[in-house]
Amino acid sequence: MGLLNRWSKKKEQEQLKAVRSSASDSEKKTDAKTVSAPQEAGMATPSGTSASDTVSAHEQSPKFRTVVLHPIISEKATLAESQGIYTFAVSNSATKIDVKFAIKQQYGILPKRVSMLCMEGKRLRFGRNRGKRSDWKKAVVSLPKGKTIHIHEGV
Known part of the structure; x- marks a missing residue:
């Protein structure tokens, strides 16, 4: 039964990786939206802040x-x-x-x-x-x- 557990664990790990990568992609999209929102409003971005x-x-x-x-x-x-x-x-x-x-x-x-x-x-x-x-x-x-x-x- 050890062989069956290995195959099923690999499938579960692949599914977890897919879920994590899709979650990180959605976070990157929300970060891009928050950065673009101040630029549209005419505010300074974090990289362009002044003293x-x-x-x-x-x-x-x-x-x-x-x-x-x-x-x-x-x-x-x-x-x-x-x-x-x-x-x-x-x-x-x-x-x-x-x-x-x-x-x-x-x-x-x-x-x-x-x-x-x-x-x-x-x-x-x-x-x-x-x-x-x-x-x-x-x-x-x-x-x-x-x-x-x-x-x-x-x-």
């Missing part, structure tokens, strides 16, 4: 509201503002790209450069008990020449 299109896609994300926590107002940060360099406290999971687009979304200016620093929380004592403040992340944002942000308005 401004990707910026607007990043700006739509609601997570950018929670990236920049608050500006850091210190003597050193205030002196750097005259040179177009601003300092912000950001969430611990934020990346340079996240900060860049969050600043663009909040203030309407795309930063030229973003530097990130991981700040270690200070070690503290509460009587006999020792503790530590939370670690946090700082972003130093450089703006293009002639652009400013008014971060002292609400202070």
